[in-house]
Amino acid sequence: MLISLKVVLEIQELDMKMIRLMRLKKGSLRELEHIDNLRNELKKQQNDKEIEISDLSRMISAQESKTQELKERHKKLDTRLQAVKKVDEYQSINQEIIQTDREIKATELITSDLIDKRNMEEEFCSKIKESLQQSEEGSIALENEIQERIRAFNKEGSEIKEIRDNLAKTADPEVMHIYQRLLNNKKDMVVVPISNGNCSGCHIAITAQHQNTVQRAERLVFCEHCSRIHYHHVHDESFVDEGADAGTKKRRRRKVVVAQ
Numbered sequence: 001m002l003i004s005l006k007v008v009l010e011i012q013e014l015d016m017k018m019i020r021l022m023r024l025k026k027g028s029l030r031e032l033e034h035i036d037n038l039r040n041e042l043k044k045q046q047n048d049k050e051i052e053i054s055d056l057s058r059m060i061s062a063q064e065s066k067t068q069e070l071k072e073r074h075k076k077l078d079t080r081l082q083a084v085k086k087v088d089e090y091q092s093i094n095q096e097i098i099q100t101d102r103e104i105k106a107t108e109l110i111t112s113d114l115i116d117k118r119n120m121e122e123e124f125c126s127k128i129k130e131s132l133q134q135s136e137e138g139s140i141a142l143e144n145e146i147q148e149r150i151r152a153f154n155k156e157g158s159e160i161k162e163i164r165d166n167l168a169k170t171a172d173p174e175v176m177h178i179y180q181r182l183l184n185n186k187k188d189m190v191v192v193p194i195s196n197g198n199c200s201g202c203h204i205a206i207t208a209q210h211q212n213t214v215q216r217a218e219r220l221v222f223c224e225h226c227s228r229i230h231y232h233h234v235h236d237e238s239f240v241d242e243g244a245d246a247g248t249k250k251r252r253r254r255k256v257v258v259a260q
Contacts, residue, residue, distance in 0.1 A: 002217050004172035005191060005231050008179050011171060012191050014164040015183060018157060025153045028146050035139050042132040049125035056118040063111040070104045175220065182227065192223075193233030202226035 077097045084090045168176060182190035192201040194211055204225045214221045215232045223230055 002175075002220065002231070004175045005220075005229070007167060007171040008175055008191055009231075011164055011167050011176075012179070012183075012189060014160050014167070016189060017160055018164070019187060021153050021157045021160070025150055025157075028150050028153070031146050032143060035143060039132070039135055039139065042128060042135060046125060046128045046132060049121055049128060053118055053121050053125060056114055056121065060111055060114045060118065063107055063114065067104060067107045067111065070100055070107060074100045074104065178220065179229070182229070186228075189228075191229045191231060194230055195233070199223045199226060199228060199230065201228040206230075 074097060077093055077100060081090065081093045081097065084093060179190060189201060192199065194200065194206065194214060197208075197211065198205050201223060202225050204223075206223070210221070210224070210230075211232075214230045217232065221230045222228065
């Protein structure tokens, strides 16, 4: 492996932790947004119902005023009827009284329907208020828990960033620039090993010649398919003889079991 990649791999590990924290934080922020949206929706429903109830009250008041006017008219017609002596005039006034009675009944029926509707809307509005109150009371603990979680994410993220920034100062500037550009583009691991002849980033097979180039570790080698940086991964470095050739490994000593 290129020496310049070792520091970058450490930085990448920290960046992956940062990305994970950012995703968790975004998830928590979405939870808060969802709670707030539910609360706002209930408030909107309550406000809409209150406006509707207010409009119904005005309509009821108008119908009641109309009914009162019709009753006063009816009363005046009754008074006139008692003083009438001509048959034609009597019949005319009596017809007006009948018509006024019909209008009074129709108006009272409309008023009754409006009152029933208002009562129904007031009951529904009351349930919305109750739901809103329960939602606000129940969400306080949950919101506090989420806020505490976000504060923990921020704290951990700041600590990781500080370590990461210090490591970045020791990295090869050119390699670091390439790594950062790839990371900004993919938001995922961009320095990856070759695994069973495949790129462990995009999982597409690579050529033997490409693998040999990566093993020689003479320069940065990029995946032909996903542009990630490849490195040769030694599965058990604890048995590598650092004083020997790169391809030479120490053998494990087998424990000899003597039969009793």
